[in-house]
Amino acid sequence: MTDLAALQVPGPIHEPLNAPFWEGVEAGVLRIQRCGACGASVFYPRPICPRCWSDALRWVEARGTGRLKSYSEIFKPGHxxxxxxxxxxxxxxxxxxxxxxxxxxxxxxxxxxIGDALTFAPTDIGGRILPCFAKAGSETGREV
Ligand SMILES: [Zn+2]
Incomplete structure (x- = not known):
């Protein structure tokens, strides 16, 4: 298996709006926003709720579980x-x-x-922790 930590790849862009997300990933926690007005769960980070336009978004810890909705196997990467x-x-x-x-x-x-159960698996890729997912129950991913 490839040593993902040794890859020389571009990283995410950090800015104040997404800082709580990236700080969470670094700590092994998946954070999303939740709207205090309508209760919507929101990702990607935004200044207002996409459902009701309230600015009462706050950061919450997500369960770190989900399902594979679609995927692509990459043979020719963009970088x-x-x-x-x-x-x-x-x-x-x-x-x-x-x-x-x-x-x-x-x-x-x-x-x-498609439909497989997945769990959050923050992983060192290129010297930074990125929010990867692995099949539920697998041992892949970084221990945090
Ligand atoms: Zn809302």
Whole structure:
């Protein structure tokens, strides 16, 4: 298996709006926003609720569980730094709370299926912790 921590890949853009998310990932916690006005769970980070336009969003800890909604096995990455890791999976994870996020899926392409249960597996990729997911019950991912 590829040493993901050694990859030379571009990282996420940190800004004040998404700081609680990235600080959570670094600490091994998946955070999403919840609307204090309508109760909607929100991801990606936003200044106002996409359902009711309230600005009463606050950060909450998500369960870190979800289902694989779709995925793609990447053979030709968009950045050459990912080449040593090919083929790898990128998937849409439908969180138990409802929002969908795109994530690296820590599994082989023939080991997953749409609908599989996934768990949050923060992983060192390129020297930074990124919010990956792995099949529920698997041992893949970083211990935090
Ligand atoms: Zn709302």
């Amino acid at each position: 050459p730094g990912w080449s040593p890791a090919t083929p790898y999976l990128v998937g849409l994870v439908e969180l138990t709370e409802g929002p969908v996020l795109m994530s690296h899926i820590l599994a082989a392409g023939n080991a997953v299926a």
